[in-house]
Amino acid sequence: MAISNATLAGLTRTELLEMHYKMALIRRFEEKSAEEYTRGRIGGFMHLYIGQEAVGVGSITALRPDDKVLCSYREHGHALAKGMDPGAVMAELFGKVTGCSKGKGGSMHMWSNELGLYGGNAIVAAQLPIAAGVAFAAKYQGQDTVIACYFGDGAVDEGAFHESLNLASVWKLPVVYVCENNQYSMGMAVGKAWAVDSLLPRAEAYNMPGDQVEGMDVIAVYESMKQAVERARDNEGPTLLEIKTYRFRGHSMTDPAYYRTREEEQQWRTTRDPIGIFEKKLLDNGLATQSEFNDNDARATQVSEDAAEFAENSPDPSLDELYTDVMADNSTALTSRYERK
Amino acid sequence: MRTITYRDALREAIREEMLRDERVFIMGEDIAGYGGTYAVTKGLYEEFGEKRVRDTPLAEEVITGVAIGAALGGLRPIMELMTINFSLLASDLLVNSAAKMRYMFGGQPAVPFVVRMPSGGGAQRAAQHSQLFETWYAHVPGLKVVMPATPYDVKGMLKSAVRDPDPVLFIEHELLYNVKGEMPDEEDEYTVPLDRGEVKRPGQDITIITFSRMLHLSLQAAEDLAKEGIEAEVIDLRSIRPIDIDLLVDSVKKTNRVVIAEEGWKYYGTGQGLAALIYENAFDYMDAPIQHVTGADVPMPYSKVLERAALPKKSDIVNAAKAIVPAALVRK
Ligand SMILES: Cc1ncc(C[n+]2csc(CCOP(=O)(O)OP(=O)(O)O)c2C)c(N)n1
Ligand SMILES: [Mg+2]
Numbered sequence: 001m002a003i004s005n006a007t008l009a010g011l012t013r014t015e016l017l018e019m020h021y022k023m024a025l026i027r028r029f030e031e032k033s034a035e036e037y038t039r040g041r042i043g044g045f046m047h048l049y050i051g052q053e054a055v056g057v058g059s060i061t062a063l064r065p066d067d068k069v070l071c072s073y074r075e076h077g078h079a080l081a082k083g084m085d086p087g088a089v090m091a092e093l094f095g096k097v098t099g100c101s102k103g104k105g106g107s108m109h110m111w112s113n114e115l116g117l118y119g120g121n122a123i124v125a126a127q128l129p130i131a132a133g134v135a136f137a138a139k140y141q142g143q144d145t146v147i148a149c150y151f152g153d154g155a156v157d158e159g160a161f162h163e164s165l166n167l168a169s170v171w172k173l174p175v176v177y178v179c180e181n182n183q184y185s186m187g188m189a190v191g192k193a194w195a196v197d198s199l200l201p202r203a204e205a206y207n208m209p210g211d212q213v214e215g216m217d218v219i220a221v222y223e224s225m226k227q228a229v230e231r232a233r234d235n236e237g238p239t240l241l242e243i244k245t246y247r248f249r250g251h252s253m254t255d256p257a258y259y260r261t262r263e264e265e266q267q268w269r270t271t272r273d274p275i276g277i278f279e280k281k282l283l284d285n286g287l288a289t290q291s292e293f294n295d296n297d298a299r300a301t302q303v304s305e306d307a308a309e310f311a312e313n314s315p316d317p318s319l320d321e322l323y324t325d326v327m328a329d330n331s332t333a334l335t336s337r338y339e340r341k
Numbered sequence: 342m343r344t345i346t347y348r349d350a351l352r353e354a355i356r357e358e359m360l361r362d363e364r365v366f367i368m369g370e371d372i373a374g375y376g377g378t379y380a381v382t383k384g385l386y387e388e389f390g391e392k393r394v395r396d397t398p399l400a401e402e403v404i405t406g407v408a409i410g411a412a413l414g415g416l417r418p419i420m421e422l423m424t425i426n427f428s429l430l431a432s433d434l435l436v437n438s439a440a441k442m443r444y445m446f447g448g449q450p451a452v453p454f455v456v457r458m459p460s461g462g463g464a465q466r467a468a469q470h471s472q473l474f475e476t477w478y479a480h481v482p483g484l485k486v487v488m489p490a491t492p493y494d495v496k497g498m499l500k501s502a503v504r505d506p507d508p509v510l511f512i513e514h515e516l517l518y519n520v521k522g523e524m525p526d527e528e529d530e531y532t533v534p535l536d537r538g539e540v541k542r543p544g545q546d547i548t549i550i551t552f553s554r555m556l557h558l559s560l561q562a563a564e565d566l567a568k569e570g571i572e573a574e575v576i577d578l579r580s581i582r583p584i585d586i587d588l589l590v591d592s593v594k595k596t597n598r599v600v601i602a603e604e605g606w607k608y609y610g611t612g613q614g615l616a617a618l619i620y621e622n623a624f625d626y627m628d629a630p631i632q633h634v635t636g637a638d639v640p641m642p643y644s645k646v647l648e649r650a651a652l653p654k655k656s657d658i659v660n661a662a663k664a665i666v667p668a669a670l671v672r673k
Contacts, residue, residue: 043464043465043643043645044464044465044466044467044470044643045466045470095465095643095644095645095646095647096644101643103642103643103644103647104467104468104642104643104644104647105467105468105643106465106467106643106644107643108467108469108470109467109468109469109643121469122426122466122467122469122470123426123427123429123430123469124399124427154398154399155399157398157399157400158399158400158401158402158430159400159402159403159430185370185399186370186371186375186378187371187374187375188370188371188374188375188396188398188399192396193398193399194398258375258376259374259375316644316645316646316647317642317644317646317647319646319647319650321642321644321647322637322639322642322647322650322651323637323638323639326638326639326640332638333607333608333638334608
């Protein structure tokens with residue numbers, strides 16, 4: 001039994017256990033989502049975050065609550081890490097009106113004004129230029145908020161990556177570009193898509209600091225992100241982080257993953273599980289106990305179950321919702337000054 | 342005769358054209374190792390190898406530019422965009438370069454290449470993954486835009502597209518890949534022209550003009566109408582640009598009534614363009630205003646109930662037809 005007022009990377013025991021809980025929550029929540037998808041309660045495309053928990057949790061822990069987050073379609077984890085109510089995330093997956101986007105967006109399009117979660121994007125790399133704009137608005141208005149922009153290794157291949165990093169650097173914008181390099185964009189191995197095997201030379205090319213981070217170590221992610229966030233907040237401009245990670249599941253729920261071996265997946269799951277690695281680190285440092293992990297895991301499981309129950313019991317959007325929200329005033333393509341029968 | 346799927350028909354067309362012409366190669370995201378998002382190109386990498394079946398980085402703009410450049414350089418590219426939604430990232434090169442080069446440079450360059458891409462909604466893929474943009478591209482002089490709906494037509498038209506001297510946007514539908522249809526035996530080579538629609542069901546009371554997935558709903562609607570004594574002629578446009586105007590006018594002369602059924606948005610779209618053309622060319626033969634069945638004028642919602650409400654249904658076509666067929670015509 002530990003446990004003093006020792007810290008790790010400047011984080012208190014309470015903070016560390018909260019990080020552990022969030023990672024457990026994402027893991028259990030995603031497992032529950034997969035189960036509900038298989039049961040047909042969730043439709044469309046769904047991309048799970050299992051395996052990448054340390055990235056979202058480690059980096060978002062380094063943000064202030066009023067900092068903004070932009071993501072790809074693989075964003076359930078970021079939404080939960082940013083503090084979104086699991087019920088609202090699950091209800092969105094179920095397409096219910098209680099979902100965080102009223103059921104209109106689904107798995108790939110989660111949003112919260114209050115939490116500063118500015119969207120999952122289903123067009124690869126769309127969030128990169130938009131994040132530059134959100135960062136510009138903060139800087140323009142003299143706010144010291146920081147924008148975290150998450151994207152995959154595949155997004156690096158799009159022209160938007162180049163355009164965004166260049167402008168963000170020239171304009172010294174308070175944005176952290178976080179590449180979650182999970183080694184694949186769908187079936188494309190990163191080694192076949194990138195001309196260089198690291199983002200460091202790219203960061204250099206845009207005249208911004210870069211860091212390559214062991215993404216299965218939540219503390220390493222946190223520390224690297226913390227530096228980048230401080231730089232951005234101190235008006236020193238953007239940073240590019242390449243966080244090396246792995247998605248334990250297929251690209252989406254329908255991906256049989258023929259492009260990689262089951263052995264490779266198993267190797268990662270058994271030796272590089274970010275939750276296991278974190279638990280070991282906490283135990284080794286005498287900062288937590290196995291029973292605290294068990295409690296967190298039990299709570300995460302229960303919260304995920306409750307989220308699914310909430311989603312299941314929530315109503316579908318009413319058909320009136322079909323035409324709301326297209327425009328601020330709910331106007332449509334035709335405008336008419338006359339009553340017609 | 343044999344029966345195969347739309348997906349297999351596409352693959353046969355690609356394979357036969359690759360065997361016929363060394364200059365034909367295919368490229369796109371995840372078409373080789375992954376076998377294509379919709380498994381259309383499955384097995385082609387194994388058969389033809391890396392030189393002719395090329396995975397690209399995730400970058401629609403450069404895929405399109407390479408297709409244009411390779412066509413200029415004497416090849417016959419077939420490029421795949423994973424879905425038409427991502428073609429907007431390629432649209433600058435399609436519209437500002439591919440569509441204009443022959444004209445802008447006084448007829449000198451040729452850019453013969455094919456863009457294959459699926460489109461459409463109906464699988465709860467939400468606003469950014471459920472769109473139809475045939476209208477956008479068909480607006481542009483210098484492009485051909487086709488949307489075949491049956492295995493026979495996709496095979497024959499894809500072969501024609503590969504042989505065509507100009508850029509062809511070949512738009513598939515995400516929900517049609519498993520649709521089956523009758524085909525000639527593999528040895529019996531055929532092509533289908535890129536500029537001809539087809540009457541898929543003859544009738545004399547009303548003309549239903551449609552294309553892509555809506556063809557299948559329209560044929561079902563025509564069966565329902567027949568039970569009520571209304572014989573609908575169903576025309577599959579197949580090509581959005583060029584438009585087979587004679588086929589449309591001939592049918593209207595016979596039926597005097599038109600329903601246009603499409604999945605996409607209503608305003609400024611393909612259907613409204615066709616309606617204007619029909620009024621221009623066959624006004625004197627019209628006995629009733631054209632009815633237009635479309636998707637709802639909203640970004641596609643994710644929720645199953647909302648998506649269902651947003652998509653045009655068979656019953657919408659039936660009701661549109663009945664609205665303009667006089668009671669006297671309905672045989673009991
Ligand atoms: C512009 C665009 N092109 C293609 C796609 C189809 N697509 C969706 S996800 C994906 C792979 C993205 O990989 P990566 O950026 O590494 O993110 P990951 O899925 O690994 O998180 C592709 C090709 C898309 N959604 N948008
Ligand atoms: Mg990736």
